[in-house]
């Protein structure tokens with residue numbers, strides 16, 4: 256593979272201009288996107304799917320689809336519902352599902368995550384049950400798996416954090432989004448900065464190996480100055496990791512496109528991203544993707560554990576709970592997706608009432624082309640990059656033969672090959688949501704376009 260230009264300069268220039276004109280197209284946190292999922296013609300027995308899964312260790316995920324209220328930008332599968340009896344019935348169902356799935360967990364778990372939604376909205380005894388299910392039923396060994404839990408400022412308290420600490424949680428992740436009260440209010444998070452600071456101080460006193468904080472740029476009313484203020488406020492708590500999200504609005508989000516601080520000729524999100532990258536680099540944070548920055552010393556963040564290896568391609572992921580996705584190498588599956596109150600309520604009610612969870616009836620079958628695209632996307636959208644030899648070993652072909660358009664990354668200077676790894680720098684990673692979108696296959700794009708969100 257040489258780096259001699261293949262595309263002519265005009266074509267490269269036009270392609271880069273397309274990226275710059277619309278950098279925020281779609282957030283591909285996993286490929287294919289869940290809007291490409293469809294009912295399977297015939298339900299697939301999970302025993303068969305998991306028997307042939309080649310991953311050497313698995314990832315256990317539990318989804319808790321409840322929040323106090325829906326944030327203005329959120330299109331995740333979650334229901335604003337604080338009722339304890341509803342939560343308990345849901346955890347009962349999750350336990351029943353785990354009892355059926357335990358037999359499919361034929362590999363040790365290298366990672367365990369509880370996400371949502373807001374898992375710490377659950378009462379302490381229900382939160383404890385999740386760990387009991389993971390360890391007692393699914394066979395998780397907390398001494399060899401990294402464990403991550405999502406939380407929110409208003410649900411963090413000492414009782415819940417004590418449970419997380421006792422259960423060997425390594426990483427606690429908290430969504431803050433902004434330290435400015437009016438900015439938080441504008442995204443329907445009635446969140447006082449003092450409440451956020453209380454939560455952060457409490458979290459600090461428990462000294463988890465890794466604290467992750469989430470912030471959003473492009474909020475209504477946000478300026479470059481207030482954005483950097485929020486970033487500095489977050490950095491004062493010395494998080495090992497920080498995720499910076501550009502604000503998106505989508506179908507069924509409360510916020511609408513005009514609410515993003517992007518009106519006018521210049522999309523402010525790009526300058527906010529660039530300024531944050533600078534600031535974080537000065538403060539010793541390394542960029543791992545468009546959104547993820549971490550301190551080097553936080554990279555291996557489980558000092559008391561000998562962790563099992565887990566492939567970065569995120570296969571072998573068992574997702575328990577309604578709204579969780581599961582990934583085997585060639586089949587991704589989940590419960591149905593919805594965002595509106597009516598849809599999430601009815602999908603959760605079906606889950607709680609279900610007698611069996613031993614087949615997959617909704618998802619996506621990845622043929623060879625889609626598996627290749629997934630592998631490429633997972634590589635190039637992260638700083639680890641795409642290892643070309645590993646690609647060749649896995650697929651028996653060359654990445655640049657299968658996807659010749661990848662040459663545009665090289666010809667444009669957004670990507671480089673170093674030691675056999677195709678890797679993008681800050682500018683290229685900043686275009687992740689356009690480059691990811693550009694690499695979506697036609698069949699997947701058609702399904703995404705045709706998807707009707709209930």
Ligand code: SF4
Pocket residue numbers: 321322323324325326329330331333371372373407430
């Ligand atoms: S962004 Fe997080 S806290 Fe807000 S509604 Fe969505 S899942 Fe809940």
